[in-house]
Amino acid sequence: MNKRAAPIRNISDTQLAMLMFISIISTVTLFVPAIAAQGAHQDSWLASGVIPSLTGIFNVVLATKLAQWYPDQTIIQYCELIFGKIVGKLLAFSYVCYFLITNIVIIRELVEFLTVMLLPGTPIIFLSGVFVIASCYVVPKGPEVICRMSQFLLPLFITFFIILISLTIPDWNYTRLTPVFEGGIIPIIRGSIVPSAWFGEMILLTMFMPNVNKPQEMLKKGILMVIILSLMVTLDTFATLAVFGPDLTAVLTFPVMSLIKYIKIGSLFQRLETYMIGYWIGTMFLKIIVFFYAVHEGLAQNLNINNSRWILCLLAIVQILGATFLFSNTLDINEFLTLIWVKMAFAFEGGLLLFIWFAAFIRIKWSKQVRRTK
Amino acid sequence: MEIINIHIGVITITLKKITKKILNPARKGFQGKPTVETGFSDNQTISTNIQDTMKLLKAEFEYCSDIVFREITLQLERPLGMAFVYLSGQNKFDSNNEFILQSIMLELPKILAEDSGTESDFIQVLVSKFLPTMNVSLVDTFAALMETIFAGNIIMLLDHADKAISVSVAGPEGRVIDEPDVEPSVRGPHDGFVENIDRNIALLRSRLHTSQFKTEILVLGKLTNTKICICYVRGIASDVIVGEVKARLERFKGNGIMASGIVEELIEDEPYSIFPTIQNTERPDKVVGALLEGRVGILTDNTPNALIVPCTFVSLLQAAEDYYHRSLFATSLRILRFVALNIALLLPALYVAALSFHQEILPGPLIASLMASREGVPFPTFVEVFMMELIFEILREAGVRLPKVSGQAVSTVGGLVIGETAATAGFVSQGVLIIVALTAVANFTIPNYEAAFTIRLLRFVFLIAASVLGIPGIILGLMLVLAHLCDLRSFGVPYLSPFAPLSVGSLKDTIIRAPWWNMIYLPRFGGEKKPLRIYQNATPQKPGEQDKNNE
Numbered sequence: 017m018n019k020r021a022a023p024i025r026n027i028s029d030t031q032l033a034m035l036m037f038i039s040i041i042s043t044v045t046l047f048v049p050a051i052a053a054q055g056a057h058q059d060s061w062l063a064s065g066v067i068p069s070l071t072g073i074f075n076v077v078l079a080t081k082l083a084q085w086y087p088d089q090t091i092i093q094y095c096e097l098i099f100g101k102i103v104g105k106l107l108a109f110s111y112v113c114y115f116l117i118t119n120i121v122i123i124r125e126l127v128e129f130l131t132v133m134l135l136p137g138t139p140i141i142f143l144s145g146v147f148v149i150a151s152c153y154v155v156p157k158g159p160e161v162i163c164r165m166s167q168f169l170l171p172l173f174i175t176f177f178i179i180l181i182s183l184t185i186p187d188w189n190y191t192r193l194t195p196v197f198e199g200g201i202i203p204i205i206r207g208s209i210v211p212s213a214w215f216g217e218m219i220l221l222t223m224f225m226p227n228v229n230k231p232q233e234m235l236k237k238g239i240l241m242v243i244i245l246s247l248m249v250t251l252d253t254f255a256t257l258a259v260f261g262p263d264l265t266a267v268l269t270f271p272v273m274s275l276i277k278y279i280k281i282g283s284l285f286q287r288l289e290t291y292m293i294g295y296w297i298g299t300m301f302l303k304i305i306v307f308f309y310a311v312h313e314g315l316a317q318n319l320n321i322n323n324s325r326w327i328l329c330l331l332a333i334v335q336i337l338g339a340t341f342l343f344s345n346t347l348d349i350n351e352f353l354t355l356i357w358v359k360m361a362f363a364f365e366g367g368l369l370l371f372i373w374f375a376a377f378i379r380i381k382w383s384k385q386v387r388r389t390k
Numbered sequence: 391m392e393i394i395n396i397h398i399g400v401i402t403i404t405l406k407k408i409t410k411k412i413l414n415p416a417r418k419g420f421q422g423k424p425t426v427e428t429g430f431s432d433n434q435t436i437s438t439n440i441q442d443t444m445k446l447l448k449a450e451f452e453y454c455s456d457i458v459f460r461e462i463t464l465q466l467e468r469p470l471g472m473a474f475v476y477l478s479g480q481n482k483f484d485s486n487n488e489f490i491l492q493s494i495m496l497e498l499p500k501i502l503a504e505d506s507g508t509e510s511d512f513i514q515v516l517v518s519k520f521l522p523t524m525n526v527s528l529v530d531t532f533a534a535l536m537e538t539i540f541a542g543n544i545i546m547l548l549d550h551a552d553k554a555i556s557v558s559v560a561g562p563e564g565r566v567i568d569e570p571d572v573e574p575s576v577r578g579p580h581d582g583f584v585e586n587i588d589r590n591i592a593l594l595r596s597r598l599h600t601s602q603f604k605t606e607i608l609v610l611g612k613l614t615n616t617k618i619c620i621c622y623v624r625g626i627a628s629d630v631i632v633g634e635v636k637a638r639l640e641r642f643k644g645n646g647i648m649a650s651g652i653v654e655e656l657i658e659d660e661p662y663s664i665f666p667t668i669q670n671t672e673r674p675d676k677v678v679g680a681l682l683e684g685r686v687g688i689l690t691d692n693t694p695n696a697l698i699v700p701c702t703f704v705s706l707l708q709a710a711e712d713y714y715h716r717s718l719f720a721t722s723l724r725i726l727r728f729v730a731l732n733i734a735l736l737l738p739a740l741y742v743a744a745l746s747f748h749q750e751i752l753p754g755p756l757i758a759s760l761m762a763s764r765e766g767v768p769f770p771t772f773v774e775v776f777m778m779e780l781i782f783e784i785l786r787e788a789g790v791r792l793p794k795v796s797g798q799a800v801s802t803v804g805g806l807v808i809g810e811t812a813a814t815a816g817f818v819s820q821g822v823l824i825i826v827a828l829t830a831v832a833n834f835t836i837p838n839y840e841a842a843f844t845i846r847l848l849r850f851v852f853l854i855a856a857s858v859l860g861i862p863g864i865i866l867g868l869m870l871v872l873a874h875l876c877d878l879r880s881f882g883v884p885y886l887s888p889f890a891p892l893s894v895g896s897l898k899d900t901i902i903r904a905p906w907w908n909m910i911y912l913p914r915f916g917g918e919k920k921p922l923r924i925y926q927n928a929t930p931q932k933p934g935e936q937d938k939n940n941e
Contacts, residue, residue: 164890
């Protein structure tokens, strides 16, 4: 019945944690300062890291718990086991769609980022096409290669990021962060909604867990990783706020870019953001690959087929067209992100995942009881 | 319409056939018969009648001008036939060894007359009393007989004996051992491999005085019968890798192997990859270093290049010299080389990207002077850089191919005429000349020739990527190269190890080179065990400290 080969456990828990880290941090550091500042103003540095990390940890806990119960299956597969053939398939397919839409948004984000920062006037279809087709080369290589890439990039990314952020320390003005807790906790929560959705991308763990060689370690590493991630994001937002203040941060498209652009050491060391842009393109490309892998693998599992090259082509075309024609400009994306995608993300990463966990919990408990009564 | 359809169909079918033929000539399960057969079967033993044996040998060596048959008859009670067979060019059977023949012809009858042994004992008498050389062996099959003849040995055939005596005489002088041209060093040994495999093994053995250094010989190629030696240190090298090397080598059934390059292509992991997955070197010290790390060396007869497997990407950037300099110098050299690698790979691409897409990333004065030097240049930046890089590669290839006498002419024409005149005539800007020169020089810092070649090829790929998409194109290219590198394996060992997958202990010998006393563990090549390189704390200590520790 099952035509698919058993998963190979060829990635380590640390590698997977690094992969999740890099795929979340690439977009979060770019977009969160502005989005968080719109809701939480001068307290957005509290909003961007602390509360969202709870969603991250929530997702890690549920994903690892589910992986414990269904060690050889991804979320796509155990949906079917839990809810039966028809409902399970539909639910799994909705997850595939969610990953697909998220990936389309990410591709468009990257393309927007490029057209704004480096390549004004380049046709969007060309850029998205190039990146999607390039990721078609990497996706079939499987999780092992993707994880190794993230392992190679992560130290470089973090080192450069921290060096560049720390170069802005002389310009930090702490009065821009006061008054702390001006409006109480409510604005902070409002500011942390969208970042929380991003941290919820930890749900991708459910797609990779069958390939991890030590799944029992994943919970610890995952939570540690979320904590480091939230520290990085807090640092990122803190620096942006301390330099630009909440009002300016809220209206900038890519506040961190402007922040790094602000660095000037002597007359030679300026415009350092070019170096960071390089890393950003790399990590965002990796993120596209991760989501593409999730969509591709998910769809193949959902349709229960093994050789899925034509699915790859189909998905590539869908993503290129989707990224090109679904949105008209950056504002459109931001609107979609804050109004629609967030609700979708909360549904899939929060409610639905909890529901699946609960159903699995009941099923396992029930089957145990059945076994005991027998 | 139908005719057109048929035509299109025929064309597509032929195209498919052609591509299949080009891309996949040896189909799965392909098996054929050897083109050439010998006149005897593999296990045929030597006949006791010398006339039969000689007939067969003479038929086999028909039209071979270099074979020598020397038949003599010993005057005993009844005449005993005896024959010597050897290849004239392969050994030194001349005046130095004539005395053997002399003594056999003159003394043997006397001794045999005194000694009333049976005729089959003659061989024993001959071996023990008349062949004062070390290397004498007995062969009993035709296959072994042929092998010893080609190895340069002298074969002695005796009537009534079912065995032949093979006497090894020193072979002809080969090239003298001198410093390899492509891998010179400032400090450390200056000897390089030569063509003769036995001397190459001796070069390794002279550095590894242990019986655990194993040199297994395989003979490959139906016609060339090339000796291939698998070298490893038992106990350090992983048995899996040694077994894999042997299995891959034995898979080859064909006419012949001329050099180590062919062996390399036959056993590499990714035949279509742009990166070499097997390291090759002319330096015995490098091979020994690799053997001590648990790698496997492969020597091929008639080639001064040894192959080393498994090979990782960083090992291609390491020169043998790094291990002889002090750790600090070695580390700084490696960092320098790494910077040079990035220059050689990316500088032209970055120049094109910066000038045609993102002028803002360069400081103002620099972009101003670059733009000023481009004034009047009739080509776009990409064409200019690409053209100059291409011209440089042509000059370089010409420099390699030209006889040494005319090498001067190339450097004059290339360096002065093309470079200088092109700039003064305004065809290329001086900035581009600097870029091209810098990349060329940087490329020479890469110690491994194959890896340098990869970088040369990739440079053009990145140049095109940069001309299409600027910096994003370069990043995309780097990511794809990274993905490819992460995917590559050399004999089961990840190509990018110890970076990805990360193994922190092995990082001591990568971009940095930790002091020798600090590198306690060997790099891990897939094995579960963690072998030691140093057995006891070897940190240099001052006299006082040592006393303290001893107490």
